[in-house]
Amino acid sequence: MMDAGRHPNIEVLTNSELTHLDGRAGSFRATVRKNPRYVSEELCTGCGLCIDDCPVIVPNEFEVGMGARKAIYSPFPQAVPNTHIIDREHCLNDDFLVCNNCLNVCDRNAINFDDPGEEIRLDVGAVIVATGFDVYNASAIPSYGYGLYHNVLTNMELERLLNATGPTRGHIVRPSDHKVPRKIAFVQCVGSRGEGREAGCQYCSRFCCMNAIKDCLLVKQHESDIEELMVFYIDVRAAGKGFEEFYQRSLGMPELKYVRGRPSKIIEDPQTRDLIISVENGETGEVSKVRADLVVLSTGAVAAASNRDLAEVLGINLDENSFFEVEPRYGSPLHTAREGIYVCGCAAGPNDISDSVAQGSGAAAEAEVFTAKLPAEEEPLVKEELDISGPPRVGVFLCHCGINIAGVLDIEELKEVAKNIPDVVYVEDNLFLCSDEGQRLVQEKIVEHRLNRVVAAACTPRTHEPIFRESCDQVGLNPYLFEMVNIRDQCSWVHTKVPKIATKKARDLIGMGVARARHLQPLYRKTIPVNQSVLVIGGGVAGMCAALELEAQGMKVYLLEKEGRLGGILNNLTRVYPANLSAFELARTMVEKIKASRVEAMASTEVNSITGFVGNFDVSTTNGNFRVGAVVVATGAHIYKPQGEFGYGRFENVITNQELENILHESKDGIHVNGKTPGTVLFIQCVGSRDTEKDTGCSRFCCPTTIKQAIRLRENGVNVVVLHRDVRTVGAKAEEHYRHARELGVKFIRYTPERLPHVSGRDQRAEQVEIRELALHQTLEIDVDYVVLAAGMVPNEQSTAKLHDILKVPLGADGFFMERHAKLGPVESTTEGVFLAGCVSGPKDIADSIAQGAAAAAKVASLISHDTVALEPTTCVVDQTLCRACGRCVEICDYHAPSLVEVAPGLKAAQINQALCKGCGTCASWCPTGAIAAMHFTDEQIDSMMEALLAG
Amino acid sequence: MVPKGIKANGVLVLGGGITGIQAALDLASSRIKVYLVEKSPSLGGRMAQLDKTFPTMDCAI
Known part of the structure; x- marks a missing residue:
């Protein structure tokens, strides 16, 4: 946030909105209305004297109405810009009494009640729509009593209570009596996944499950006396990198209880103001009334109210939920129907933060194609350094x-x-x-x-x-x-x-x-030159997308594919959800675009080695050598191969999603297997996924995949049963497809890892599946013609191990590459100049992989659009007069930074490549002569720290 | 397809939340002029209202 406020190339226009747009991609003319703030951004220092003197107190929107602010105010402590603003609706100067307190107290004369605002005209090449969402209004569901009962809050309100800057300074209290609640109930899917007469949206809001789990952990951290935390849910949708592991961690909390069931009603006990929740437990079938001190409604995301007007200005459509409509043709979540206008984050539908960040970067890459770059920056002026001589101050x-x-x-x-x-x-x-x-x-x-x-x-x-x-x-x-x-x-x-x-x-x-x-x-x-070409490893959807974006920005791109042809996993799919695109068509379009472009695509080619450093990587492949400035790793993942689970391998009619996809691919009209339509097909979800012992998370794509296949089978008259642990349909339109499948008569039955379904049969054919139906307290025996295992995604161990060795990108416990930051750096790696896209960092679907491909392209572009890159100076250096060239540093360095060089005829000494060195100091601690110093962690610095510790 | 010759100087980013900020920063560091337009008085969006983020529990602001 502050970075954006400080960046010289970003002009921040707050309190502003787009009012008019014409022209086309590459030459849009936009009109932005800057609404008056009545306080000058140039003159206001944010000192707050005016706020102190303002007599008007109104509810604070940032605190979701739970705190107060003045009529002249700063939205929140870290606001950018930190200029105050006057809320004219509440200001007394528009009343009979003219108060003028703020005007009188401001010695910078920053306040101007006659501020007319401003109309700004801008020429731009592209427009990115990242306008976010509105929070669902929980009072629309009267049976939950929000707004009526004191102690029913929303998740956004709890979030403010938990926040140290919030109205209670981080303490959780009941609004009715300001006591710390002992029993808190979270109600999930409020306004999301709506059914029947209930108000709300049909889709899944995607982030509320994880948000509730996070809040439970935080509540416990803030108020250790909490006795019970209950989460009433339909499915726990922990579908994202590291999310399942986070959920599993919460299961270890003794106070936290998950109850499967959507409460039908909440009523308030008028004496105690406690809440009584009526709920049917979906696992036991038991109907009960549960008492809680505080209820938190997990409200979902709805389309922003302003979308309709904005869509009209932009000349693009809204979808049936009033989010901005994505053009399905490209398989990308970023394109709208109007060229040059891109949508990202929650403007197109609910997304969590890491996907929003990846999409933001992806949209940037798309926009760059239509935009001219600013002239290369001139040598930065040597800044006047402060005089630091003399003793430390x-x-x-x-x-x-x-x-x-x-x-x-x-x-x-x-x-x-x-x-x-x-x-x-x-x-x-x-x-x-x-x-x-x-x-x-x-x-x-x-x-x-x-x-x-x-x-x-x-x-x-x-x-x-x-x-x-x-x-x-x-x-x-x-x-x-x-x-x-x-x-x-x-x-x-x-x-x-x-x-x-x-x-x-x-x-x-x-x-x-x-x-x-x-x-x-x-x-x-120090700065070093940057080579202006890029290597993309992996010719699947993420890699092809990254390559095309980079090429469109005018870069030289090498695209490597291990297999004989481009396309990756698309070559094994028939249809791609959510828009039911033909995988074959999508692959063909992308491959043709690559062929028509200047991308140097090399099939059947593998990387032998990559040496060098950011801006200057020397690449050796089975098909020639070249030098690039950056590397995008998009080598994808493997589909898990079941190891005999549920009779796989023993029974020939136990297959995986992938194998069914191949069968569906070949049968053009109707579903025929060995010449006839199967009677019953049973899917078993989470095979190879969500296994705590193997550190595998949720693979995210398998639920929507199964539902896509189930619908296709059901439409052809097949009976379909899906055995699942939670149905995790979190992507675009996925929840709607789940509903459609149920309407078509696909049966969904839940199983738990403690009671796995049992597949039995004879003569290499599975005949029956036995499953304990939890709500009915019954064991069901289902006759089957096919059992389809929803095999999850696992890392491609061979290629990740090799690339890990070559590029030094760390691997997580799950075996996928680790991102620089799970939320804020989803396509960057910890190795400078190396970027990640698609399933190589964890399971993703096609749309997410495309967004990541574009996002990686944006990151490469921000590196390569400069002629030079600055190196971190916190590295190790060798005092060559002390070095005796033993070579120990060369052996132990993981980054190949030290080497022995001839410093005088016949005399060798170590030298450390500053671009490769990470400054870890391993060599410095090993060096037997003390010739190596870690520049930012010198012996002197560390000794002084030890002395201070021992003295204290 | 628009001819590649037509390119204006700058991109308009609508929305100053985490997504818009990310897009703006990526563009800006690729030497592209960005106009970051936010309806409310401050950047930050929803994420600024959150306390911590899952699953790393990093500070949201």
Whole structure:
């Protein structure tokens, strides 16, 4: 958020909307109406004096109405921009009394009640629609009593209660009596997956299951006295990378109980204001009334109310749920029917954050095709550096992180301790150092107190160090003179119950941080040239999509495919959900586009080796050698091969989804197997997936695949039974297909891993499946002609192992490649210049893989559109006068950074390639002569930390 | 297909939530001018209202 506010190429227009658009892709003319803020963005410093003096108090939208704000306000502490805004609807100046308090108190004259707003005309090449969703209005379901009963909240309201900046500073209380609830019930699918007379939408909102599980864990963390957490659900849809594992973790919580059933009614006990939930347990068939202190309704996503007007301005259509309609022709979730306009995130339907992020990047790649680049940036002016000579002058900044830190640690004590550490000349604390205001504070104090070392005791450097470093850089303090101490994750979070000891640990860590900071030295980034071509490994849908996007942006692309032809998994499918596209047509269109393009596609080609580093990879393949600046890994995954489960291999009529797909592919009219239509086909879901022992997550695509096949069979008169654990139809239109399948008469029966279905038969043919029907308390025996196993997706072990060796991209416990960040970096790897797309990082369907292919292209483009790339200077260097060329560093480095070179005739010494070195320091700790130093972790720095710890 | 010659300077991104911000940042770092248009007074969208995100429990803001 702050990055977007700070980027020189981004003009942020808040309080604004698009009012007119004409022209076409490559040359749109847009009119944007900037509504008046009545406070000048140039003049307002966000000091807040006007807010203090404003007499009007109204409910705060950001707190979902649970908090208050003034008529002049800042939407939330970390708002970008942090300019205040006047809500004229509530401001007294539009009343009989003219108050003018804000006008009088503002000494910058930033307030202008006559602000007319502005009309801005823009020429743009493309438009990206990322307007998000509205939250379903829970009061539309009267039987749940939202808005009527005090203690019925929505998930968004709970989210604010849990938040340290929220109205209760992170405490969960019942609105009726402000007591901490002991029993909380979550009701899922409120407004989603609607049935019959109920209000709401028919689709699945996709994120609410995971959100409820997360909230349960957080509630327990915030209020340890919680006795019971209940989740009333239809299916637990933990369908995404790492989600199933997260769900399994929650099953280990003794307080948390999952009850399968959608409550029919909630009533309030007028005396206690407790809530009584009527629900039929779908597993036992038992109808019960459950009492809870607080009910949380998991409200889903609905199309934004503004979609209709915006669609008209954009000249594109809305779908039946009023989300922006995706053009199905391309199999991509990003294209609208109008060229040059792309849709991403929840504007096209419910999505979780990681898919939204991937789609955002993907839409960027599509838009780049129609847009000219700005001229290459000139050499950045050498910034005036602050004078850091003389003894260290350390500033220590303590962050409260709302109550995340300050709720546990004694901040005052830590401040006192910090003040007494040698060379500390300034100490300050702040509610949120990461806010714009917090960062400005750090910058001001650096200049004011001539600080030459800065220590932030706050959260994790993984997400926040770059923000602090950039702030230091902006005022001329070398960013490597900044040190971050993580007193949240390592103190207040893990030692919540022992605040004294947690504070003691924080004292030690701060002492160590300051000790190290005193020895920090400025480091400078070097730049290296970037080769303007790209290697895409894998010619499946994700790889082809990445290659086409990159080629359209004018890059030289090498596309490698191990098999004899492009297409990957598309070659084995008949139809692709949700739009029932022909897989053959989709593959053919993409392959033809590749052939017509300048992409250098090489089939039957494998990578031998890749050496080098970001911007300069030397690639050797079975089909020639070349150099590229970036690598996209899109080698896909394998479909799990059942290992004898449910009679697979023993009975010839026990097959997988994939094998059924082949049969369906060959039978053009009707479904014939060995010349006749089968009577009953039974599907068994989650084969090879959701296995906690094998660390396999949910494969995500198998439920929609089974339903797609079930519908096709059912339409041909076949009886279809699906045995499932949860039906996880989370993608676009997937829930609607599930409903359609049930309407057609496909039977869905649930099984649990404790009581697996049993397949029996003779003479190599399965004849019967036995399954315990939970709600009926009965064992059913179903005669079958075919058993279809929904085999999940597993990593392609051979190729991932090889690429892991070559590219040093880490693998997760599930065997898939790990992303840089599960949510915020879904197509980046931890190796610079190497990107991931499609199933290589976890199971995905075709649409998600296409979005990821485009997203990877966008990431490559942001690297390659610059002629040079800056290298991290936090590497290791060799003092060649001390090196005796033993070669130990060359042997132990995982990244091939050190090598022995001749420094004088006959004299060798080690040298470390700065572009390959990760600065891990392994070589430095091994070097027998002490010739190697890790630049940002010198012996001196580490020794001083140890001394500080032992002294404290 | 639009002739490849026609290219305006800039992309209009509608929506300043996590998706729009991601798109804007990717474009901007590819040396493309971005106009990021948000209806409300601040960037951030829904994610700014959340406390933590599943499954890594990272801070949402």
